[in-house]
Amino acid sequence: MTAREAGPRRTGRCRLAVDRDAVPDVTVKQLYLAGTAIVITRFLSPEGVAEVVDFMPPDTSPTPSDRHRIVRAARVVRGRVPFVLECRPRFDYGRAAHTLTVLDDRGVRLRGPGQDLCVQATGPAVLRPDGADVTARFTLDAAQTATVSLTALPSGAEPPSAPDDGANWAAFEACRSYWYEWLRSSTYRGRWRQLVDRSAITLKLLSYHPTGAPIAAATMGLPEQIGGERNWDYRYTWIRDASLSVHTLIGLGFREEAQSFRRWVRERIESAGTEHDGLRIMYRVDGERLLGEETLPRWEGYRGSAPVRVGNGAADQLQLDIYGEAAFASAAADGDDRGDMSALRGWDAFRRMVDWLTEQWTLRRATGQLPAGVHPSRADRRGPRPGRGARPTGHRLTDRPPAALRNADVREEPGTALILLLTRTLEDPLPPDPDRPFDAVDAVGAVLSAAGLVLLVTGILAADDNVWLMTGLLAAGAAVLTGFFGWIRRLERAGREPLLATSLFRDHVSNLGLVTGTPQWLVPMGVSFTVGAYLQVVRGYSAVATGGVFTAATLGLLASSLGAERLAKRWSQRTLIVTGFATTTAGILVLLLLVRAVDDIWAFTPGLLLIGLGLGLMLTPSANVVQSAFPDSRQGEISGLSRSVSNLGSSPGTAIAGTVLVAELTNGGYAAAMIALAVFGVVGLGAALLLPHDRPAGAPDR
Known part of the structure; x- marks a missing residue:
């Protein structure tokens, strides 16, 4: 009824906001109420702080309704704030005129062809006719509210009863509870919960x-590029897109x-079998397949991007790949075999559709047309189960896919073979040691060390998913690493060469240096x-932009590294590390x-x-x-x-910071992750302070 985004002229609008004529200096912020579809628009001005809350009471009836209602509520948090309401609908995409009927000073009815719009206000908002439209201006004090209800209904239908503030706010609470309850069905407990x-x-x-x-999107007439003509109507159900969404x-x-959705797909498959012309790539939400396209010449389009369609x-396009998606969605939703695709009628319709699809596939393969992305043989995965009837019989579904598809699986093989061939020509700069036995490499130690570290990092990453899983993984990692060091000692006692010699850990100062090395990389990563x-x-x-900000860290690293030799001549190693x-x-x-303190990206550079x-x-x-x-003999080790x-x-630096951060990304997660990293920095500082001021120039051979 409004289509404001299709152009500023001749389109409608329904605006409830702070009156900019009375309060020109206003900052507007918009957000969703967490865990709901309720939109909050916040107005910040010297006169006060106000909000407009928009919500649509959910209709959970399985029967389609011819009434749809949106409630817009204005309230003031602080101060005294003036509001303005403008309701200027444009019926039939602006092609039909409408009339105004005043019900009382709080209610009007805008009558269009076949559909009406009732506008009802509460609180101090008094509706006033403005030609065939309606407006209102009112002022609210702190803690005061006013609501505006917009109800679309068939022409001649009984108007809704006059609401009051209490009823509208009760509807708000019911709407919020609905979304909270719906989200409880989610089984996702990962780190990206809010998103x-x-x-x-x-x-x-x-x-x-x-x-x-x-539907694919709640938009029509918006261009893919400003000024371009690719501005399609996406308010329909695409079989492929809908299957992926479901x-x-x-x-x-x-x-x-x-x-x-599974029942809806079954109905579309049954109708396709009746029409003998396959599935459409898109339908209306009620299943209607006739989606005639027309343009609206009176509307100039979003930022001049005409035509509006x-x-x-x-x-009417024929796309054979949608059948695989439809079958996949039906199979993925499989659970209750009563009355849906698994019923005999549904399965028979599906079988007829696959027979038709195989005919089309064979025809297009014979004529050299491009094959569909999903071969009909995938439909056979739904196979007959008790009560489903026969498999599709019109064509053999065991036929191999066309050669073009088979060849696609091996197109990378020549490249792989070429890489392997070239590696044969490389020469190792170090010749093999004939005295070194073949089994000198500690393969068991390599596997144990890698497995232990993988378990530790995985345990850290699992911290925000499952505490018990995290504890188990960390314990398992510690146990594997303990076994790794036990294996090393066993090899040393047997006189064999281990992956890592324990004698490398016998120097106290070297151990402190290793301890400082871990947070050196943990913190920056x-x-x-x-x-x-x-x-x-x-x-x-x-x-x-993010990469540009990190240039500051790169410049700092280069500057201090270039001066490392000069600094080492003046200061001890311990002083530089501290x-x-x-x-x-x-x-x-x-x-x-x-x-x-600063809401700017360059605040990160210092x-x-x-x-x-x-x-x-x-x-x-x-x-x-x-x-x-x-x-020197042990420098390699x-x-x-x-x-x-x-x-x-x-x-672990990335794992720990990431786990803390994404656990609550927008609600203190950044600060918590940075504080955790600062703690590791302090640990490294403590280890550096334990280093001796002077290090002997030589060390005994070990």
Whole structure:
């Protein structure tokens, strides 16, 4: 009735907002009430703080209704705020005129061809005719409310009874409770709970409750590119898109919606069998297949992107790949065999459809046309079960797919063979040692160490999913690593070469250096994950903008690394490591403070610069502390151990920060993750303070 986005002229509008003529300095913010489809528009001004709450009372009846109601409620949180209401509907996409009938000073009826709109207000809002439209201006004080109900109903139908504030706010509570109750069916307990819940609510809003059919989008006439002509009407149910959406809801535990869509698909398959011309790629939510397309020349389109289209002429296209999606959705929703696809009538319709599909496939394969994305043999996966009747018999479903599809599976094989051939020409710079036995490599130790670390990292990642799973994985990882060290001692006692010699851990100073090496990488890797995820997911910045901010950390790392040799001549290794940890921890604190105080992406640069400077200060000194404890003959071993410790810090750093962050991404998760990383920075600082001020130049051969 409004279609405001299709152009500012000749389109309608229904606006309830703060009166900008009386209060020009207004900041507007909009959000969803968490866990619901209720929209809250917040107005912030020097005169006060006000809100407009929009919701649609859910109709859970399986019978289609000819009445639809939206409630808009205005309330003031602080101060005294003026409001304005404008209701200017445009029936039949602006092609039909309407008349106004005044019911009383709180209610009017706008009459169009075949459909009317009743507008009813409560509180101090008094409706006044404005030609064939209606407006209202009113002022609310703190804690005062006013509501406006808009009810679409058939022409001549009895108007709804006059509501009051109490009834409308009771409807609000019922609407909120409905969404809370609906979300309880979700089985998802992962780290992206808020985002997944919002996506599920959106899919539910796009679904027509009486039939279970979800539309592709609630828009029409909006262009893919500004000024372009690709502005289609998406308010229909595409078989492919709807099947994927319903499959997502099944995965989240919303099986009622899946069963409803399954019945809808069965009805479409039965009608396709009756018409003998297959499924349409899209339908109306009530199953209607005639979706004639027309343009609206009176509307200039969104930002001049004409023409504005109603209906969709693509409904007559033939796309064979939708049958696989329809069969897949029906099978995925399979659960109750009574009355749906598993009933004899439904299965017979499905069998006839597959016979028709196989004919079309064979015809197009014979004429050289492109094959469909899903071969008819996939329909055979639904196979006959008791009561389903025969399989499709018109054609053999065991035929192999066309050669084009078979060849697609092996197109990468020549490339793989070429890579293997080229690797044969590479020469190893180190010749093999003929005196080294073939079984000298500690394969058991390699497997045990890798398995233990994988279990530890996986346990950390499982922290926000299942505490018991996390505990079990961490315990298992610790047990495997304990077994790994036991295996090493066993090899050493037997005189064999282990993966990792225990003698590498006998030097106290070297051990302290290894301890500092873990948080050196844990902290920056955790910070990069946390800041990157926060900027892109919460703040909505692009990957390019996020990468630009991290340039500050890169510059800091380069600056301190280039001056490492000069600094090492003036300061001890211990001093540089301590200063590096202190600078890195300070950078984390700056990130916490500035991000809360400044709402700008560049508020992240000072903290990231300090973290880069701190990391560059301590990288080389920390490695020197570890390696200087061993003679040249063991530098290869200790270098490998030092690098492994660094990698050990990188993986848990990302895992720990990510687990804390995504547990509550938009509600303190960023601060909690950064504080956790700062704690590890303090641990590294404590280990650095235990290092001796001077390190002997030589060390005995071990």
